[in-house]
Amino acid sequence: MRHSYLDKYSNRSSPVHNLPVPGKTIAFLGLLLYYAFMPVSRGILAGNLAGLAILFTVARIPPLFIIKRLFVILPFLIFIVFFIPLFQGQTWRVAGETLARAGCSVLTLILFTSTTRFTHLLDSLSRLGIPKIIIQVLSFIYRYFFVLTGQLEQMKMAVRARAVRGKYRFVYRGLARMLGMLIIRSYEQSERVYNAMLMRGYDGWGNDDGNT
Amino acid sequence: MAGGMMTAILEMQRYTYIYPDGTPALRDISFQVDAGESVGIVGPNGAGKTTALLGACGLIEGAGTVRVRGEELGRKSYQLRSKLGFVFQNPDDQLFMPTVYEDIAFGPQNLGQSDAEVKQSVKQALEAVELPGFEEKSSHHLSSGEKKRIAIATVLSMDPEILLLDEPTTNLDPRSRRHLIELLGEMSIATLIAGHDLELLLELSDRVLMMNNGIFVEEGAPDTLFADEELMRRNHLEVPHSLRDSTPINSSQEE
Numbered sequence: 001m002r003h004s005y006l007d008k009y010s011n012r013s014s015p016v017h018n019l020p021v022p023g024k025t026i027a028f029l030g031l032l033l034y035y036a037f038m039p040v041s042r043g044i045l046a047g048n049l050a051g052l053a054i055l056f057t058v059a060r061i062p063p064l065f066i067i068k069r070l071f072v073i074l075p076f077l078i079f080i081v082f083f084i085p086l087f088q089g090q091t092w093r094v095a096g097e098t099l100a101r102a103g104c105s106v107l108t109l110i111l112f113t114s115t116t117r118f119t120h121l122l123d124s125l126s127r128l129g130i131p132k133i134i135i136q137v138l139s140f141i142y143r144y145f146f147v148l149t150g151q152l153e154q155m156k157m158a159v160r161a162r163a164v165r166g167k168y169r170f171v172y173r174g175l176a177r178m179l180g181m182l183i184i185r186s187y188e189q190s191e192r193v194y195n196a197m198l199m200r201g202y203d204g205w206g207n208d209d210g211n212t
Numbered sequence: 213m214a215g216g217m218m219t220a221i222l223e224m225q226r227y228t229y230i231y232p233d234g235t236p237a238l239r240d241i242s243f244q245v246d247a248g249e250s251v252g253i254v255g256p257n258g259a260g261k262t263t264a265l266l267g268a269c270g271l272i273e274g275a276g277t278v279r280v281r282g283e284e285l286g287r288k289s290y291q292l293r294s295k296l297g298f299v300f301q302n303p304d305d306q307l308f309m310p311t312v313y314e315d316i317a318f319g320p321q322n323l324g325q326s327d328a329e330v331k332q333s334v335k336q337a338l339e340a341v342e343l344p345g346f347e348e349k350s351s352h353h354l355s356s357g358e359k360k361r362i363a364i365a366t367v368l369s370m371d372p373e374i375l376l377l378d379e380p381t382t383n384l385d386p387r388s389r390r391h392l393i394e395l396l397g398e399m400s401i402a403t404l405i406a407g408h409d410l411e412l413l414l415e416l417s418d419r420v421l422m423m424n425n426g427i428f429v430e431e432g433a434p435d436t437l438f439a440d441e442e443l444m445r446r447n448h449l450e451v452p453h454s455l456r457d458s459t460p461i462n463s464s465q466e467e
Binding site: 118119122139140142143144146147189192193195196197198199200201202203 | 266269271288290291293294296297298300302304305306307308309310311314318319322323351352366367370
């Protein structure tokens, strides 16, 4: 039902949205590389964040949306960063730098994905020489993300409909089983999708070239 | 027995399929569909209808032979299989690409068509299902009726000789269902339709195969077969309303 989650803002139009996708993709990858090696100082960090803020404003991406996205990824980041000082020879400073690098990367990722249509992204990736089979897998992930979240929503609703006393107790007990069910369902789905591909002349291109 | 002068588009001969757990799904079944013919397969849940369709497309490995235009269908008959347009029950299985265009183009591309030809095939297929201009839409934004029609377009774009449809009217509202029936009725290629929608089969099929427990129990014209109350009951089916002209239910409604 919340189908627009992934591409909520990517179908809009703005100077950032309208940049040619291959160029945008290369710039994005370049920025990631830059963040990995940039010297971290307050000035540089502030400059980068200001730059990102300007781009976000031009693209008219609401701050709340950015924050929501950040919250999806931040927990993983913080978890990793928290453990860095525990390794031998690592300090809190290294942890802080890692957080800064990762934070900039994530913000750039959010900017990139919310201003680029997924299909255009795939197109530009394949023009950049990414193998067809990888593009195919990425497009499947995009397509079936919606199907699987839909199924999860349905299962959650079915559980809620039957959880008469204390909905959370019931929900958490069933959570593991629900996820297991989802894995089985997606496995079966993948089999049916493969059949559908076979029916349309798919012969596993990418494995043995020369065919078709 | 190599077929040389057969007119059958699709032919299944002495086909048996046993599930991995040992349950027999299809037991020595044979049938054929001729050019331009519309054949229905009816039967209760678990009768083997879907399995028969999967077997006919060579998607499962059973014992027996399947021939398409006289040519034997094997596991690796990628090109031959494209003559069979299989429309899955759930469009989400069939529409696996990000956009409608890419989905419909998938088959023609695999058949080695040039970009211009692919574009033309997609356009024609969309026109055939009466959804022109849907190229750039995402599959997850379509309604059930649209999804079903796009699913049909994905196989029409390969110029198949027969359409195999598994429960085509599942999840469709009456208007979408009517639209689909009209669409299928206008098509000149052969169809093999499995399902419970007896009214649909009454309208579209020239011939119906009744299935139960993995075998064909009866074969005939849909209006004679479906009117046989005893036969229908024995096979967990019901005489459709349009064939019950003088039943007590109807007469009580009139009074």
